[in-house]
Amino acid sequence: MxxxxxxxxxxxxxxxxxxxxxxxxxxxxxxxxxxxxxxxxxxxxxxxxxxxxxxxxxxxxxxxxxxxxxxxxxxxxxxxxxxxxxxxxxxxxxxxxxxxxxxxxxxxxxxxxxxxxMAFLAVMTALGGGLALIGAGFFVKLFLVDENAIGLVLIPAIALGVWLMRLFWPRAxxxxxxxxxxxxxxxxxxxxxxxxxxxxxxxxxxxxxx
Structure with missing residues (x-):
């Protein structure tokens, strides 16, 4: 060859x-x-x-x-x-x-x-989950509790976190x-x-x- x-x-x-x-x-x-x-x-x-x-x-x-x-x-x-x-x-x-x-x-x-x-997928899934949870937490605090419209800017971060979780969800x-x-x-x-x-x-x- x-x-x-x-x-x-x-x-x-x-x-x-x-x-x-x-x-x-x-x-x-x-x-x-x-x-x-x-x-x-x-x-x-x-x-x-x-x-x-x-x-x-x-x-x-x-x-x-x-x-x-x-x-x-x-x-x-x-x-x-x-x-x-x-x-x-x-x-x-x-x-x-x-x-x-x-x-x-x-x-x-x-x-x-x-x-x-599996290790790589688990790390990326955890990263996406963490991003989604942090974004959701600040969204609830700013938009729902404080009624501050600036909380809406966190929606893309939540969506990105969910997307990463779906993309890298551990699979064999x-x-x-x-x-x-x-x-x-x-x-x-x-x-x-x-x-x-x-x-x-x-x-x-x-x-x-x-």
């Missing part, structure tokens, strides 16, 4: 990373001159795909876990500054496909999971078929049918284009 590359940065606290993957390992380097690290595909035990926030947009993030507890993450959007994210969907899609092709030849066992972790992750990502890309097919990975499609920060 050919080597695929990806340049990614998760957030302000992590460096820019240059990833590459071939039939044997995932390798990455922090910045241009950082030391090179590697994770053998034979040591991979889990691949998790999840939709996460990227500023005002959303992105697909892939987390690869090894048998020794190491984990690397990369996504379809790249952090470029405070509140700024760059679309990286095409390279992410190609890298994801190359990763799954390489893992297909490994003995495993490898678990392929779709969905955020589900397994996905890795063959979804080992099939030829749409441009490589003789037919014009849409690939099954279109389920993860979104805006320019998604895995595949609609």
């Amino acid at each position: 050919d080597t695929a590359t990806l340049i990614d940065r998760r957030n302000a606290g992590t460096p820019l990373r240059n990833f590459s993957v071939d039939s044997q390992a995932i390798t990455w380097r922090d910045g241009e001159d950082g030391p090179q690290h590697s994770l053998a595909l034979a040591d991979v035990r889990q691949v998790r795909l999840a939709v996460e926030m990227a500023g005002q947009n959303s992105q697909v993030v892939c987390r690869v876990s090894a048998s020794d507890g190491r984990e690397i993450a990369f996504g379809s959007m790249r952090w470029a500054g405070i509140g700024q994210w760059e679309a990286n969907a095409r390279d992410f899609r190609d890298f994801l496909r190359a990763l799954h092709v390489g893992l297909d030849d490994q003995a495993g066992p490898i678990r392929y999971v779709e969905g955020a972790s 992750a589900k397994n996905y078929d890795p063959a979804t990502y080992t099939t030829p890309l749409e441009g490589e097919k003789s037919s014009s049918s849409t690939g099954p990975d279109a389920e993860l499609a979104g805006n320019e920060g998604s895995v595949t284009s609609r």
Whole structure:
């Protein structure tokens, strides 16, 4: 298989990373001159795909876990500054496909999971619940008790909290078929049918284009 590359940065606290993957390992380097690290595909035990926030947009993030507890993450959007994210969907899609092709030849066992972790969902749900409760408390005090119309400005905060709770309400992750990502890309097919990975499609920060 050919080597695929990806340049990614998760957030302000992590460096820019240059990833590459071939039939044997995932390798990455922090910045241009950082030391090179590697994770053998034979040591991979889990691949998790999840939709996460990227500023005002959303992105697909892939987390690869090894048998020794190491984990690397990369996504379809790249952090470029405070509140700024760059679309990286095409390279992410190609890298994801190359990763799954390489893992297909490994003995495993490898678990392929779709969905955020329960810990992340619980934290985000609690954050939304807290925001909704605080907003509701001040709304009752200002608008209903003090009869102060300024309490109405808290309605959007309550709505945001409820929205976060509904969006991140804890749910069990589900397994996905890795063959979804080992099939030829749409441009490589003789037919014009849409690939099954279109389920993860979104805006320019998604895995595949609609």
